[in-house]
Amino acid sequence: MTDHAVLTAEDHAELRVRMERDAALGDAVMSCVTVPEEFRRVQAHYPILFRRDVGRDAFMALALFGFEDGENLFLEDGRWDADYVPLALAIQPFLIGAPPAQGAAKQVHIDMASPRIAANGGEGVRVFDAQGRPTPYLETIAEQLGTLDQGWQDCEGFFAALRRHELLEPLTLEITLDDGSTNRLVGFHAIDEDRLRALDADALGELHRDGYLMPLFMAVASVGKLSTLIARKNRRMADG
Template identity: 45%
Template sequence: MPNHALLNNNEHKQMRIITQRGAAYGDAVMSALTFPAEFRELQAHYPIVFAKNQDGTSFDPIALFGFQQGENLFLGSGPGLEGWHKGGWDAPYIPLTVERQPFLIGRPADGSQDGMLIHVDLDSPRVSATQGEPLFLSYGGSTEYLERISRVLRSIHDGLETSKGFIEALLHLELLESFVLDIELNDGSQNRLAGFYTIHEERLAKLSGEQLARLHEAGYLQAIYMAVASLSQFRELIERKNRMLAGANAADR
């Protein structure tokens, strides 16, 4: 279970965060939650699909990293990336809900909605006293890294709030449809991706000018087209899977 604590510069002044990417740090995940404002960045690297939320009453947009639980085809041991993401993630953009780990937004103890507080999961493998990015300066102020995390958390909070109206609009116009992706890999194995939804392109094409204008005015139309465009990334995801299997087979010889 996560061990969340309110971040402060007294108790956590020596805390550092390991920003290297890898399975050991919790990055071996199939997908990550996202939101419409992030679709433009994501669509160049990951397929964006929709999944029913936990109670089955609505949907969440997600970025896919693999074809099965625990599979992240973007993890590797290559030369790494620049900046805070330096490590084993083979894409120049990492979804914000992944980047924010091990931090999350908390509410004040009195339950008020005023202000948002940064909490940290003390049991996260990213938390260290000796490695990684420091959070606080010697005089107690926030480091540039922590300021970045604060902006990331704000973007996630605002993005998820906007996402609610976006999903409602898609459902109202019946623009989500389930899909099944059958894949034959280079080794001859058959694989199926199911349980997700995507934009119904035929219905989208039949929307009236007034309906399209309303989507545009709400700021949703671009996100819809970004989600459609992102589906071309399935080809690259399949190639990543083929390369992974080929490397595993070569290592076994």
């Protein structure tokens, strides 16, 4: 269940948000959506894979945290064991809401049903200060929301270019762990490196002009993080 509301100083003057990372706070996820705008930062820690939404006949990019539903190998003792948390998770429990009127600015909304809302003035970071002004935390969130929203808008052109040049290929990955068990990763796509290398100067120039070439290279580089993720899985299993 969700309970979305427009964020205002009048209605949420005492609101505090819990910042620790924990499964109980919604962080036990195998992956989350990411956008090309943040691929450079995401690829430093996580594999970036792609999945097709059959209902919308559209692709989305995902930062991978584990190999099974509900598995996040970056969660450790109330903290996130990486220097960067993808925007789609970092902004929770906030989201961008539709503007009240055509041409108006979009609004910051908050999910009051989120477990990140500190109950009854409990511990957490304030959203507004004593004078009702946005705290530095909220200012950071607003900036992240803007980046994510713009990233969503830019995705249509990015994925159209990938389809036009046939740069996505299905990926099936079978992983044998140190204990002999097997994890099979199916339903994902990755960048077809052979087709990317074979693009002519005009195609590469078009991708560069539109700002898509760098995110493509970042997605390709990120696949190397699969081995790091496997190592995390082996350590987690060894630790019990």
